[in-house]
Amino acid sequence: MASKKTNQDKVTSEDASSRRDFIKKSxxxxxxxxxxxxxxxxxxxxxxxxxxxxxxxxxxxxxxxxTKHNLNIEPRTTLLxxxxxxxxxxxxxxxxxxxxxxxxxxxxxxxxxxxxxxLATMQQNAQVTTIEGLSKGKKLHPMQEAFIKHDGFQCxxxxxxxxxxxxxxxxxxxANSREEISEYxxxxxxxxxxxxxxxxxITEVKEGGKEI
Amino acid sequence: MKNFQIIKALxxxxxxxxxxxxxxxxxxxxxxxxxxxxxxxxVAPDKLVDINGLDLKKIEFLxxxxxxxxxxxxxxxxxxxSIKEKYPLLALALAAGASQQIRHMATVGGNMLQKxxxxxxxxxxxxxxxxxxxxxxxxxxxxxxxxxVFGTSDSCIAVHPSDxxxxxxxxxxxxxxxxxxxxxxxxxxxxxxxxxxxxEKDNTLDSRELITAVEIPxxxxxxxxxxxxxxDRTSYxxxxxxxxxxxxxKNNTINDVRLxxxxxxxxxxxxxxxxxxxxxxxxxxxxxxQAGHLSMKGAKGFGDNNFKLxxxxxxxxxxxxxxxxx
Numbered sequence: 001m002a003s004k005k006t007n008q009d010k011v012t013s014e015d016a017s018s019r020r021d022f023i024k025k026s027x028x029x030x031x032x033x034x035x036x037x038x039x040x041x042x043x044x045x046x047x048x049x050x051x052x053x054x055x056x057x058x059x060x061x062x063x064x065x066x067t068k069h070n071l072n073i074e075p076r077t078t079l080l081x082x083x084x085x086x087x088x089x090x091x092x093x094x095x096x097x098x099x100x101x102x103x104x105x106x107x108x109x110x111x112x113x114x115x116x117x118x119l120a121t122m123q124q125n126a127q128v129t130t131i132e133g134l135s136k137g138k139k140l141h142p143m144q145e146a147f148i149k150h151d152g153f154q155c156x157x158x159x160x161x162x163x164x165x166x167x168x169x170x171x172x173x174x175a176n177s178r179e180e181i182s183e184y185x186x187x188x189x190x191x192x193x194x195x196x197x198x199x200x201x202i203t204e205v206k207e208g209g210k211e212i
Numbered sequence: 213m214k215n216f217q218i219i220k221a222l223x224x225x226x227x228x229x230x231x232x233x234x235x236x237x238x239x240x241x242x243x244x245x246x247x248x249x250x251x252x253x254x255v256a257p258d259k260l261v262d263i264n265g266l267d268l269k270k271i272e273f274l275x276x277x278x279x280x281x282x283x284x285x286x287x288x289x290x291x292x293x294s295i296k297e298k299y300p301l302l303a304l305a306l307a308a309g310a311s312q313q314i315r316h317m318a319t320v321g322g323n324m325l326q327k328x329x330x331x332x333x334x335x336x337x338x339x340x341x342x343x344x345x346x347x348x349x350x351x352x353x354x355x356x357x358x359x360x361v362f363g364t365s366d367s368c369i370a371v372h373p374s375d376x377x378x379x380x381x382x383x384x385x386x387x388x389x390x391x392x393x394x395x396x397x398x399x400x401x402x403x404x405x406x407x408x409x410x411x412e413k414d415n416t417l418d419s420r421e422l423i424t425a426v427e428i429p430x431x432x433x434x435x436x437x438x439x440x441x442x443x444d445r446t447s448y449x450x451x452x453x454x455x456x457x458x459x460x461x462k463n464n465t466i467n468d469v470r471l472x473x474x475x476x477x478x479x480x481x482x483x484x485x486x487x488x489x490x491x492x493x494x495x496x497x498x499x500x501x502q503a504g505h506l507s508m509k510g511a512k513g514f515g516d517n518n519f520k521l522x523x524x525x526x527x528x529x530x531x532x533x534x535x536x537x538x
Binding site: 056058074075076078097098099102105111112113114117118119121122165168169172174182183184186187188 | 213214215216217218240243244247248250251252260262264310311312313314316317446447448
């Protein structure tokens with residue numbers, strides 16, 4: 001699993017801000033002589049993008065599917081992009097990227113959220129579960145098995161989000177009727193229109209009473 | 213998205229101070245609206261002040277009122293057993309908004325501060341006085357099916373998109389804020405403003421102020437309440453028109469009533485005139501029809517949204533009927 005060492009630099013953002021102003025006023029050599037604050041000028045002048053990238057990042061400790069990661073990320077990195085682009089966990093899908101489709105649904109500390117609208121830097125020390133974290137070895141999660149059994153998908157693009165949402169829907173206690181399931185699954189859009197089968201799958205898992 | 217700096221506030225006063233130092237900075241809580249706006253480059257702060265570490269998440273039932281922390285999640289409030297029992301209208305309105313994933317992320321304070329979903333505000337190729345002051349309003353004379361019918365101006369006909377706020381306006385809530393000059397309270401109905409010639413200003417909050425809580429006074433609206441949300445699909449869509457109604461009925465007579473509309477104005481639209489009309493009268497279908505008619509007096513359509521005038525009348529009558537029959 002790709003994992004970088006945490007940036008040991010303890011400079012706070014406020015320190016970095018004042019240093020940034022200082023750097024802007026100073027020359028290149030002064031800037032390089034400083035210990036790593038945010039070296040915005042390097043990026044502005046396209047000196048060495050790798051140095052700039054390193055200096056413009058913030059440390060993040062996060063646990064994904066039971067694996068701890070210590071990373072340096074840009075503050076603008078969303079949790080979705082972190083999972084897909086940096087941790088190579090591409091099971092979580094980017095649908096609309098604007099919080100309208102639910103394809104990017106993951107669990108953070110046991111709660112389903114939209115990873116596309118969540119800044120990764122705000123998930124410090126969080127425990128994240130994605131679709132990749134559901135199966136136990138080769139044994140699929142009961143919700144994954146139920147989706148296969150009930151044909152809960154066609155193209156499959158919304159499926160990881162539907163499954164993560166479906167599990168949460170039961171855990172939250174909102175799967176007591178077909179109507180309630182539909183309401184509490186409304187944040188997950190399926191363009192193939194597999195909704196009835198998705199509700200069937202969730203209903204079966206709920207009634208099956210297996211640990212999820 | 214433009215890159216930015218982010219700092220974590222450890223207290224509400226440090227959050228206020230941190231933000232006050234830098235005028236281009238913004239607070240971030242749930243981020244469900246702000247991150248989206250930043251992706252579209254509609255807002256582009258240099259610095260974010262993350263306030264999620266502040267102790268503002270509690271729902272406290274105090275003497276004569278409930279105090280809901282600004283960082284309480286929408287789902288947390290909607291599913292709180294005591295909120296459901298004592299302030300069911302608020303729980304209903306919250307459950308009608310967004311999706312469960314978004315309700316898990318979105319906070320009470322952030323819900324109040326969310327931006328309009330007017331398509332001209334979101335489309336940076338189009339004019340919008342709210343996004344770029346003095347650039348014009350694309351919705352007037354344009355595609356305006358979702359637009360306001362009350363309190364509009366020549367500058368802006370956008371609506372406030374929140375459901376929660378409609379219930380809070382109906383329930384006489386107060387907004388508690390903290391700023392560089394100290395703390396103050398704002399009546400909920402005075403919090404959001406009409407567009408006038410400054411549509412870029414959504415509310416009466418100073419840019420350096422932080423919402424810390426919302427308080428609702430105790431009331432007798434525990435049974436005959438309803439939040440009717442009329443929308444293009446059954447769930448997960450913004451309101452065309454919504455109605456928050458709270459009735460206190462004794463012996464078939466309306467002892468007290470609160471009524472507010474969503475989806476019709478730049479702010480939650482409290483219907484004080486209809487409330488006065490209904491108070492003391494006997495519940496009847498005809499009375500509720502009259503109330504619907506009275507509620508839409510003075511409404512003005514802009515073409516595509518003319519249907520809201522009739523829809524509003526019927527929605528008020530329907531919401532009152534449903535609430536009274538509970």
